[in-house]
Amino acid sequence: MITIALPKGRLAQQTVELLKRASLVDIDISEESRKLIIEDTQNSLRFLMVKPFDVPTYVEYGVADVGVVGKDVLLEMNKRVYELLDLKIGKCFVALAGPKGISEALLKKPDKTIATKFPNIAKEYFENVRGEDVKIIKLNGSVELAPILGLSDMIVDIVESGRTLKENGLEVYEKLYDISARLIANRASLKLKTQIDDIINRLERMIEE
Ligand SMILES: Nc1ncnc2c1ncn2[C@@H]1O[C@H](COP(=O)(O)OP(=O)(O)OP(=O)(O)O)[C@@H](O)[C@H]1O
Numbered sequence: 001m002i003t004i005a006l007p008k009g010r011l012a013q014q015t016v017e018l019l020k021r022a023s024l025v026d027i028d029i030s031e032e033s034r035k036l037i038i039e040d041t042q043n044s045l046r047f048l049m050v051k052p053f054d055v056p057t058y059v060e061y062g063v064a065d066v067g068v069v070g071k072d073v074l075l076e077m078n079k080r081v082y083e084l085l086d087l088k089i090g091k092c093f094v095a096l097a098g099p100k101g102i103s104e105a106l107l108k109k110p111d112k113t114i115a116t117k118f119p120n121i122a123k124e125y126f127e128n129v130r131g132e133d134v135k136i137i138k139l140n141g142s143v144e145l146a147p148i149l150g151l152s153d154m155i156v157d158i159v160e161s162g163r164t165l166k167e168n169g170l171e172v173y174e175k176l177y178d179i180s181a182r183l184i185a186n187r188a189s190l191k192l193k194t195q196i197d198d199i200i201n202r203l204e205r206m207i208e209e
């Protein structure tokens with residue numbers, strides 16, 4: 001039995017559709033269901049519906065053999081897991097962003113304050129790429145509010161269509177990382193290598209560039 005940690009939220013439907021296209025799922029994992037453990041005995045699979053940020057933890061501890069998680073979460077959390085495959089779904093990017101029209105002045109400002117859901121990504125970028133020490137304010141959502149309300153100078157956050165930035169008078173200052181969902185595996189689960197290889201092979205055939 002292979003246990004797969006699936007991300008709840010915006011990635012869930014795209015992931016289930018890909019698993020169905022790859023004939024890995026015969027059962028319905030509908031968004032309405034509140035079940036957190038879904039057995040597919042016919043394919044000897046068990047699905048865990050977990051918060052995206054928790055997927056690497058379930059896989060790292062071996063509670064799940066494989067998982068689907070956004071590259072942003074892997075960059076932020078640095079968990080001891082294998083990254084096996086880019087599933088090419090959930091495409092977006094992590095950006096440095098701030099108020100429209102004043103990026104040049106703000107980027108020259110010393111002692112910047114950065115609001116973000118990704119403190120490690122932000123800290124590493126400013127230290128390693130810009131050689132700057134910055135103050136990080138951790139937020140868990142609606143991060144765009146911070147520069148509008150004076151809580152921070154700028155933000156490091158996910159951008160998909162750019163609509164949230166645009167509708168709030170913000171713009172991308174720097175694109176940091178392209179993001180998509182990745183298939184990850186527990187380092188010890190390679191005892192299941194044959195089944196995991198089969199999952200990879202089936203998914204690879206269905207992944208759309
Ligand atoms: N517009 C977007 N906003 C956030 N994540 C996105 C977006 N587009 C694609 N993604 C990808 O989807 C993954 C899951 O996003 P989702 O918003 O469902 O999770 P989350 O932000 O952890 O949930 P929550 O909003 O409940 O905290 C992200 O880790 C990212 O890789």
Ligand SMILES: O=P(O)(O)OC[C@H]1O[C@H](OP(=O)(O)OP(=O)(O)O)[C@H](O)[C@@H]1O
Binds near residue numbers: 117141144161
């Ligand atoms: O470029 P866009 O298409 O506008 O998408 C980017 C927005 O989507 C997410 O917001 P969401 O409300 O989903 O999550 P949050 O609670 O983390 O802000 C993300 O945090 C950005 O705010």
